[in-house]
Amino acid sequence: MTSSASWTNEWMEMxxxxxxxxxxxxxxxxxxxxxxxTAWGNGMDHWWKALAPAAGSDMARDFMDKMVEQxxxxxxxxxxxxxxxxGAGAKADWSGALDNVTGSLKDAFSRLGAGDSSVHKMFAFWxxxxxxxxxxxxxxxxxxxxxxxxxxxxxxxxxxxxxxxxPGLGYTREEQGxxxxxxxxxxxxxxxxxxxxxxxxxxGVGSVExxxxxxxxxxxxxxxxxxxxxxxxxxVHCCEAxxxxxxxxxxxxxxxxxxxNALMRVKQRMSVIVDEYLGAxxxxxxxxxxxxxxxxxxxxxxxxxxxxxxxxxxxxxGGKAAAPAAAPAxxxxxxxxxxxxxxxxxx
Amino acid sequence: MLPIEIRPDQxxxxxxxxxxxxxxxxxxxxxxxxxxxxxxxKTAVYREDKLTLYRYxxxxxxxxxxxxxxxxxxxxxxxxxxxxxxxxxxxKGLLATGQDVYLVDWGYPDQADRSLTIDDYLNxxxxxxxxxxxxxxxxxRVNLLGICQGGAFSLCYSAMHPDKVKNxxxxxxxxxxxxxxxxxxxxxxxxxxxxxxxxxxxxxGELLNWxxxxxxxxxxxxxxxxxxxxxxxxxEKVKNFLRMEKWIFDSPDQAxxxxxxxxxxxxxxxxxxxxxxxxxEHRVDLKxxxxxVLNIFALQDHLVPPxxxxxxxxxxxxxDYTELAFxxxxxxxYVSGKAQKEVTPAIGKWLNERS
Numbered sequence: 001m002t003s004s005a006s007w008t009n010e011w012m013e014m015x016x017x018x019x020x021x022x023x024x025x026x027x028x029x030x031x032x033x034x035x036x037x038t039a040w041g042n043g044m045d046h047w048w049k050a051l052a053p054a055a056g057s058d059m060a061r062d063f064m065d066k067m068v069e070q071x072x073x074x075x076x077x078x079x080x081x082x083x084x085x086x087g088a089g090a091k092a093d094w095s096g097a098l099d100n101v102t103g104s105l106k107d108a109f110s111r112l113g114a115g116d117s118s119v120h121k122m123f124a125f126w127x128x129x130x131x132x133x134x135x136x137x138x139x140x141x142x143x144x145x146x147x148x149x150x151x152x153x154x155x156x157x158x159x160x161x162x163x164x165x166x167p168g169l170g171y172t173r174e175e176q177g178x179x180x181x182x183x184x185x186x187x188x189x190x191x192x193x194x195x196x197x198x199x200x201x202x203x204g205v206g207s208v209e210x211x212x213x214x215x216x217x218x219x220x221x222x223x224x225x226x227x228x229x230x231x232x233x234x235x236v237h238c239c240e241a242x243x244x245x246x247x248x249x250x251x252x253x254x255x256x257x258x259x260x261n262a263l264m265r266v267k268q269r270m271s272v273i274v275d276e277y278l279g280a281x282x283x284x285x286x287x288x289x290x291x292x293x294x295x296x297x298x299x300x301x302x303x304x305x306x307x308x309x310x311x312x313x314x315x316x317x318g319g320k321a322a323a324p325a326a327a328p329a330x331x332x333x334x335x336x337x338x339x340x341x342x343x344x345x346x347x
Numbered sequence: 348m349l350p351i352e353i354r355p356d357q358x359x360x361x362x363x364x365x366x367x368x369x370x371x372x373x374x375x376x377x378x379x380x381x382x383x384x385x386x387x388x389k390t391a392v393y394r395e396d397k398l399t400l401y402r403y404x405x406x407x408x409x410x411x412x413x414x415x416x417x418x419x420x421x422x423x424x425x426x427x428x429x430x431x432x433x434x435x436x437x438x439k440g441l442l443a444t445g446q447d448v449y450l451v452d453w454g455y456p457d458q459a460d461r462s463l464t465i466d467d468y469l470n471x472x473x474x475x476x477x478x479x480x481x482x483x484x485x486x487x488r489v490n491l492l493g494i495c496q497g498g499a500f501s502l503c504y505s506a507m508h509p510d511k512v513k514n515x516x517x518x519x520x521x522x523x524x525x526x527x528x529x530x531x532x533x534x535x536x537x538x539x540x541x542x543x544x545x546x547x548x549x550x551x552g553e554l555l556n557w558x559x560x561x562x563x564x565x566x567x568x569x570x571x572x573x574x575x576x577x578x579x580x581x582x583e584k585v586k587n588f589l590r591m592e593k594w595i596f597d598s599p600d601q602a603x604x605x606x607x608x609x610x611x612x613x614x615x616x617x618x619x620x621x622x623x624x625x626x627x628e629h630r631v632d633l634k635x636x637x638x639x640v641l642n643i644f645a646l647q648d649h650l651v652p653p654x655x656x657x658x659x660x661x662x663x664x665x666x667d668y669t670e671l672a673f674x675x676x677x678x679x680x681y682v683s684g685k686a687q688k689e690v691t692p693a694i695g696k697w698l699n700e701r702s
Binding site: 040043044063064066067068070071073074075078079081082085094098132133135136215216218219224225226227228229231232233236239240243244247248252253254256257258260261264265267268271286289290293294296297301304308 | 349350351352353354357358361362365366369373376458459461462463467471475528530533534535536537538539542543545546547548553554556557560561563564565566568569570572573575576588589592
C-alpha cells in the first residue's frame with residue numbers, strides 16, 4: 001500500500017493518461033468525448049444492440065440488458081468516488097471530498113423527492129423498487145404507469161376540486177359523475193405516488209449516509225475498498241439495510257397500503273366506465289360475467305357434493321351386493337376406507 | 348491511505364474483465380433454448396378442473412413406503428420448484444428415501460375460477476386428491492407435506508380431517524402471521540382487500556411478483572445480475588440461473604375469493620393461531636392436529652421468518668412434535684446442495700419411522 005500523497009499523484013497522472021486514451025477512443029468510435037465509465041457503457045450498448053436481436057429468448061435478452069445496465073452503474077459510481085477522493089489534492093483531504101460527493105448525492109435524492117425528473121436516470125439503480133411498482137402498475141392499467149407520475153398537479157387541486165364538485169346536469173349527468181369520480185381517483189393516486197417517491201428519496205439520503213459512514217470505517221479499519229465491484233456491493237448493502245429499516249415502519253406500511261388502494265380506486269372507476277360502454281354496445285359486462293361465474297361455481301359445488309355422495313352410496317351398495325336387500329345406512333362422504341379397490345376418478 | 352483505492356488502470360482492467368465475461372457469456376445465453384423444469388418422471392393420476400395430481404415414478408430398486416406422501420404446494424408460484432433440476436430436487440430426494448410421492452399441482456386459475464374459496468380448495472380439490480390416493484393405496488390415512496402457504500393449508504386440512512392424515516410435515520410454513528419481522532404481513536395490514544379483489548377479480552401474478560421482489564429490491568433486481576456475470580462462462584450455471592428466473596416470474600394469478608380470505612383471516616386477523624379461521628363448515632382449531640408433526644423452517648427466510656413457523660410449537664394437539672432448523676433461505680431449503688444432503692433425508696427418515 002502506498003502513502004496517500006504519492007498514491008494521489010500517481011493516480012492523477014494515470015487518470016490523465018487513461019482519460020486521454022478513453023477520450024480518443026470514444027471520439028473515434030462514437031464521435032464524442034466521455035468519461036471512461038460512460039465510454040465503456042456506450043461501447044457495451046453498441047455491442048449489445050448489435051447482438052441482442054440474435055439472442056434466443058426474451059428472458060436471455062432481458063437478462064443481458066440488466067447485466068450491462070448494472071455494469072454501467074457500478075463503474076460510473078466507482079469512477080465518481082475514486083476520482084473525487086484521489087483528486088482531493090496533495091493533502092489528501094479525502095474526508096472533505098467524500099462529504100462533497102455524498103453531499104451531491106443527497107442533494108440529488110432530495111430533488112428526486114421534489115419531483116425533479118432530470119435526476120431519475122442517474123438514480124436508475126436506486127429507483128429499482130419504484131421502477132418495479134411502475135411496471136406492475138402499468139401491467140394492471142390501460143395507460144403506462146409513469147403517465148400518472150409525470151402528471152402535474154401542483155396548484156391544480158383546488159381548481160379541480162371546484163370543477164369536480166359541480167353536480168352533473170341533463171341526460172349525461174351520471175356519465176359526468178363517473179368521469180368526475182375517475183378524475184378524483186387519478187388525482188388521489190398521483191398524490192400518493194408523489195408521496196411514495198418522496199419517501200424513497202428520504203431513504204436514498206439515508207442510504208448515502210450509511211455509505212459515507214461505511215467508507216469512513218474502511219479507512220479507520222485500514223481496509224480500503226479496492227474495486228468497483230466492492231464499492232457497488234457496499235452500496236447495495238447500505239441500500240438494503242436502510243430499506244429494511246424503513247419499510248417496516250408504521251409510516252411506510254400505511255403509505256404502502258394507501259398506494260395500492262389508490263391504484264385500485266383508479267382501476268375500479270375505469271372498470272365502471274368500461275362496463276357502461278359495453279352495456280351500451282349490448283355486450284356482456286364484467287359485472288354480468290361475474291354474476292354468471294358465481295352462479296356456475298355454486299352449481300358446480302352442489303354437483304360435486306352430490307357426486308361425492310353418490311359415489312359413496314354406490315360403494316356402499318356394491319360392498320353389500322351379496323347381502324340381503326336392506327335400507328342403506330346413512331353415508332358419510334369422508335368415512336375411512338378399508339382396502340377399497342384402486343380407482344382413478346379423473347374428471 | 349484512502350478509503351477507496353481504485354486506480355484508473357485497475358478500474359479499466361475491471362471493465363475489461365467484465366466485458367470479456369459478458370462477451371464469452373453471450374454465447375451461452377444465445378444458446379439457451381427452452382428451459383426445462385420438473386425433471387423427475389411422473390404420471391398424472393387425477394385431474395379436476397385446472398388441478399392435476401401427479402404420482403412420481405419410483406427409482407429402480409427402491410422399496411416404496413406403504414403410506415403415500417402427498418405434497419401440497421402453495422397457490423403462489425409453481426410446484427416445480429420441488430423438482431427444479433436433476434441435482435437439486437426435493438422430490439428425487441424423497442423418492443430415494445422410499446416415499447411414494449404425489450404432488451398437487453393447482454394449475455393457473457383464470458377469471459372463471461375467481462369465486463373459488465379456500466373451502467373449495469381444501470375441502471374440495473385437496474380432499475378429493477387425498478381420497479383418490481387413499482382409494483388407490485387402500486389406506487385410511489396419507490402423509491402430508493405442505494410447503495409455505497401449502498403448509499398453512501395442510502395444517503388446516505389436518506385440523507379439519509384428522510382421520511385422513513397419518514403424519515404431517517410443514518416446510519417454511521407461516522403459522523403466526525404477525526411476527527414483528529414479517530415484512531409481508533406489515534405491508535398488507537393497511538390493504539383494502541375487498542377493494543382489491545372486487546376490482547381485480549383474480550389477483551394478478553405481477554402484483555405478487557412485485558411484492559416478493561420488494562422484500563429485497565436492490566439485491567433481487569440489481570445485484571444478482573452482477574453476481575451472475577461471474578458464472579456466465581459455465582453453460583450449466585447459466586441454465587440453472589435461467590431456470591430459477593423462470594420459476595421466480597412464473598406466478599399464477601390468485602383466485603380472488605381465496606386471496607380475500609387468506610389475507611383477511613390469516614394475515615390481518617392472524618386467525619390460524621387465534622382459532623378464528625372458518626373454512627366451509629369447519630372452524631380451524633390447531634388442537635385438532637393430533638398426528639405427528641415435523642416442522643421445518645429456514646433460519647434466513649425473508650418471506651416466512653423462522654419465528655412465524657416456530658409459533659406452531661405447543662399449538663397443535665400432537666404429542667409427537669419435531670422441529671428442524673435449516674441454515675438457509677426460503678428457496679435454498681429446496682434447491683441448495685446442503686438441503687439435498689440434510690433436509691430431504693431427514694424428512695424421509697422421520698416419515699419412515701412413523702409410517
